Amino acid sequence: MFEREEQQLAAYRKEIEKIHLPLDGADDAIASGIQKAKKEQKKRVLAKRSFWSLATAAIALIVLVSTIRASPAFAQTVSEIPGIAGLVEMIRNDKGLASLIENDYYQEIEASQTVDGLTLAIKGAILDESGMNIYYKISSVEPLEGLALGKTEIENKMPIPPSSISMGAGEAVGSEYSDYVAFHFEEPIRFEELDFTFKLDVGVEGKSVQFAVPFKLGENVQHGQKFVLNENVEIEAQKMTIHEVTIHPLRTEVLISFDPANSKKILHFEDLRLEDENGEIWGTARNGRSSHGEPGEKMVYYLQSNYFKKPEELHLRFNELQAVDNGEASLLVDMEKQQLLQSPGDGQLKLAEADKNTIRFVLNGLPEKEFNYGLISEIVDADGKKIHVSSESMAFKENNDREWLIELENVQYKNPIKMKLFAYPSYIKGEADIELER
Incomplete structure (x- = not known):
């Protein structure tokens, strides 16, 4: 009776996932696993046993990541386990972020601030030269009714380049709300010091709270891998230049400009992707915005990252574009x-x-x-x-x-x-x- 509506909702969800990665609870799943491993390590008397315990847990996580991506049935089963659902969704929807988890690039954080009965806790972060993802939780002694998120920013001793911001699609459950904020730097940056302040304005039932939570990261970022191409491409008489591809841990950036003499304005690439020799694809980024710039002129397009992969061959490919007459x-x-x-x-x-x-x-x-x-x-x-x-x-x-x-x-x-x-x-x-x- 409602098959068509369900199909439409499923299609709409797929497109939303290209823009906002559903990470509800993923921060807790990751932090919980790390914290559990730490507690387990403290209980062990013999260092050798501690090492193998942690090694086994790490291997189990990698196997879990691989199995979730390979088996939808297994993913469905484990997603019903409390605390795992968010991690499953993250791995299923963005293989670049799944690879970050496999390679220990996510950094756990325990920093919080309480104001007027509301607590903002930062659970973890992912930082590279292209941006930062911050995973957080808001909690209250009372149900979070009428929750509204306002201005957000990060601060460091160094000036931070202009940034675009995208937020997840979190939902308040009782007195808790988990979500993430993705900051996309318009210029690459490598911070000299890793002390930051995360600011977020929160409104609840007419009350406004301004949070400013200091936190520190333990490791600096890995440099992006840049490929200078300057390749000219023509599709149905529309000319463009693929200038460069930069692969960061969080995302891949593709810089493209378009010939001013083109008769059409290019709006979107339908299938811009990285593809290896085995046909594995890294498509449009699903953890924030998908592009930046002026359509039809010069644009940066964001793809999922294969930073931690080492394929024998890697190609940038596309076959279909949205285009309208100028x-x-x-x-x-x-x-x-x-x-x-x-x-x-x-x-x-x-x-x-x-x-x-x-x-x-x-x-x-x-x-x-x-x-x-x-x-x-x-x-x-x-x-x-x-x-x-x-x-x-x-x-x-x-x-x-x-x-x-x-x-x-x-x-x-x-x-x-x-x-x-x-x-x-x-x-x-x-x-x-x-x-x-x-």
Whole structure:
């Protein structure tokens, strides 16, 4: 009866997982395992027995990681064990992060602060030159009702490059909330000192708390592996240059620029990936944002990392891209007259309704494939004034249609407004294969 709805929800979840890795409880699973090993070690009298106990636990974890990735049935079984579910989801959804766990790159932290009955505890972190993931828990003596997360940042004695931030999709359960924050540095950095402060504004039932939790990491980062390519690629007469690929422990960065003379604007790579000689693939990053830059000009795309793998061959490949004609890369909307003045020429996108601060689009005739993206990247009015988006939500409709509801900030602006497309189901196809020489 609800098969179609379930399929749609499953497809939507897959796309969400490309953006936010569900790590709920993973920090506790990791920290619990490490803490258990430490307690076990203290109980042993003979150092030799302690060593083999810890070695056995490490081997068991590696076997667990490998088995989860190889066997969905086994993953389903162990995910029902309390404290393991979060770790299973992390390993299943991002092999780069699974590799970090296998190679002991996750650093356990025990740092906390309590303010007005709320406690923020940092459980662990992953740091490299491209960014930092912080795993934390918020707890209270009372149920966490109306929890709202606000501004967050990290501080160090060194200036931190501009960063984009993505957060997980944690959910409050009773009086506890576990989640993570991923900071993506726009420039590589290697910190001289590993003393940091994690700041997070938290609201609960109208009460606002500003946390500032100092913590220290025990190990510095490993350098990224950079491959300078400067390879020119052409797909359906659209030209681009693959400048370089840098593989960090957390993620892989691919720097690509596009020929200004192109007739189309490239919006997304559908299948940008690293692939080894055995066909193993590291695809779009699932632990934060998937790209950075100006679509159609110069972009950094983020892939899962194979930093700890040593394949005999490694290729950067892609075959399908979202692309629209340059003159159709933006929507032009008269909000007062509720008219869509400019849109892609295929006629699939319709303006359903509009008022001063709300606009609703419907996209018809989608192909039978996943298309679960935000629609808009930037909005300006007729005078070039930027209008911020308060929220954008997408809904699945019948016949594979999509609907987007976009709410604008409450400001004065001049009609018509111009909305840059973030994604659109218009594709070009070809074959690009670039080998990364080690």
